[in-house]
Amino acid sequence: MDTDYDAIVIGGGSAGLSFARHAAGHGRKIALIERDKLGGTCVNRGCVPKKMLWTVADSLHRGTGLTRAGLLGPTPQVDMPRLCAARAAKLEDIRQSYRDKLHEAGVTLIEETAELTAPGEVTIQGQRLRAPRIVLATGGHPIKPDMPGAELACDSDEVLNWTELPRAMAIIGGGYIGCEMAAIHAAMGVRVTLVTDTERVLTEFSEKAALVGQANMQAQGIRIVTSCTPEAVRRGDDGLELVLDADSVLSVDKVVAATGRAPNLEALGDLKARVALTEKGVIRIDERFETSLPGLHAVGDCADRLPLTPVASSDGETLALQLFGDYRSPVDLRHVATSAYVLPPVAEVGQPSKEDIFEENTLSPLSAALRSDAAQDYWGLGGSEAAVTSVSLVAEGAHEAIGWAAQMLLHRPDRATIRRALGVHPSTSEEAMG
Structure with a gap:
C-alpha cells in the first residue's frame, strides 16, 4: 500500500465520494477510506431505500383513497420479501457503480477503519498514511432519546431494513424523518401514532406548509400527539409500550426513535480536542471547509452545513476545486431545495x-x-x-x-x-x- 497522497478522505458517503473523484480528476493522488459500505447514509440507510419504500406507499395511498370511495377494488397488499429483494439489488448496484467510478478515476479505495493520529497522518491497522490535506467525510448516525427503555426502540437505520411490517407502531419525533416514516408505514397498512415534543410537526418547514402537511397526515389516519415528551419505553404483554405520562400508554409492536442525528467523530482519535465543534456538536468549518486544525477539512453530515445529499455532493466537489482547481464558493444554503416525503x-x-x-x-x-x-x-x-x-x-x-x-x-x-x-x-x- 502506498503511504503518501495529495489528500486522504475518510468516509465513502456522498461527500467523500464526490471529493475523491473530483480531486483525482485534477490529477491528484487520492486515497478514500471507508469502514463500512460505500454510499454512506444516503445509499444504505437513508434517501435511496426511503424513496423506494415511499414509491410503494404513494401508490397504495392513492389507491386506498379511491377504494374507500368505491371507485376501485380492494387495495393490494405489499409483498415485503420481493420489495426487500428489489431494494437490496438496487443498493448493491449503486455501491458497485461507486466502486467502478473510483477505480476509473484512479482513487485508491481502502476498506478499513481509519484514525487521525497526527496532523496530516492517518493510521490504518498500524500503518501510517500521510497527506498534506485530510478530509473528514464521516457522516452521522441516529441518536435515541435519553429515557428508560430507549434501547428497545428502533432507529431510522433499522426501520429501513425491516423485512416485516408491524401491526402498530409509535414514532417519537416530528421532524421530517419521523413524518416520512409515519406516512410511508401508514400507507402500507400500519397503525401509526406519532409523538412530538413540539407544537406541530415538520418544524424544518414554514408554518403554513407544515400545518397543511400535518393535516394531510391526520387525514391519512395517523394519530399525532403534539407537545408531549414520552417518559419511557417498556416491554408489554404483547409487544412494547410507550409511556406518554402517568395516564397514557401506547401499546404497539414497534417504537421508532426519530429524535435527531449526531456526527461520527471517532476518526479524530486523540485530536478531537483540537477540533472546534458548534453548539450542535458538528465540526466548525470556514469557507474553505477547513477546521480549526490546519490541513484538516470536513464535508458532509459531520460538518456545519445542511445534512442533505445534494449539499454533501456539491461541497465535496467544491472542496476539490478549492484545493486542486479553480476556487469556487460553497453553495448558498438559501438555494437548496428540500422536501419531506409525506403524502x-x-x-x-x-x-x-x-x-x-x-x-x-x-x-x-x-x-x-x-x-x-x-x-x-x-x-x-x-x-x-x-x-x-x-x-x-x-x-x-x-x-x-x-x-x-x-x-x-x-x-x-x-x-x-x-x-x-x-x-x-x-x-x-x-x-x-x-
Whole structure:
C-alpha cells in the first residue's frame, strides 16, 4: 500500500465520494477510506431505500383513497420479501457503480477503519498514511432519546431494513424523518401514532406548509400527539409500550426513535480536542471547509452545513476545486431545495419564515372529488412582489417541482414576471403561477 497522497478522505458517503473523484480528476493522488459500505447514509440507510419504500406507499395511498370511495377494488397488499429483494439489488448496484467510478478515476479505495493520529497522518491497522490535506467525510448516525427503555426502540437505520411490517407502531419525533416514516408505514397498512415534543410537526418547514402537511397526515389516519415528551419505553404483554405520562400508554409492536442525528467523530482519535465543534456538536468549518486544525477539512453530515445529499455532493466537489482547481464558493444554503416525503410531499426553497410569505393559498386538488381521504394542497411565495425569494409547495409532485423553483429563484423574479409563465391545467402549480 502506498503511504503518501495529495489528500486522504475518510468516509465513502456522498461527500467523500464526490471529493475523491473530483480531486483525482485534477490529477491528484487520492486515497478514500471507508469502514463500512460505500454510499454512506444516503445509499444504505437513508434517501435511496426511503424513496423506494415511499414509491410503494404513494401508490397504495392513492389507491386506498379511491377504494374507500368505491371507485376501485380492494387495495393490494405489499409483498415485503420481493420489495426487500428489489431494494437490496438496487443498493448493491449503486455501491458497485461507486466502486467502478473510483477505480476509473484512479482513487485508491481502502476498506478499513481509519484514525487521525497526527496532523496530516492517518493510521490504518498500524500503518501510517500521510497527506498534506485530510478530509473528514464521516457522516452521522441516529441518536435515541435519553429515557428508560430507549434501547428497545428502533432507529431510522433499522426501520429501513425491516423485512416485516408491524401491526402498530409509535414514532417519537416530528421532524421530517419521523413524518416520512409515519406516512410511508401508514400507507402500507400500519397503525401509526406519532409523538412530538413540539407544537406541530415538520418544524424544518414554514408554518403554513407544515400545518397543511400535518393535516394531510391526520387525514391519512395517523394519530399525532403534539407537545408531549414520552417518559419511557417498556416491554408489554404483547409487544412494547410507550409511556406518554402517568395516564397514557401506547401499546404497539414497534417504537421508532426519530429524535435527531449526531456526527461520527471517532476518526479524530486523540485530536478531537483540537477540533472546534458548534453548539450542535458538528465540526466548525470556514469557507474553505477547513477546521480549526490546519490541513484538516470536513464535508458532509459531520460538518456545519445542511445534512442533505445534494449539499454533501456539491461541497465535496467544491472542496476539490478549492484545493486542486479553480476556487469556487460553497453553495448558498438559501438555494437548496428540500422536501419531506409525506403524502403528498411538503417542499420548500428559500428558507421562508411566517413573515416572509406575501401570497399563499390552500386548495383542494381535483383528485379530492374522487378520493375519500384526499389531501389539501398549498402554495406560498415569500419575499415581495418585486422579488420572490422563496417557494413553498404541498402537492403531488412537489418534490420534483421544487428543484425547478430553486432554479427560478436564483434570478429573483418579480411576481408579475412569474405570472407571464402559464402552468399546466389543472394543477396546483397553475394556481401558484397565475
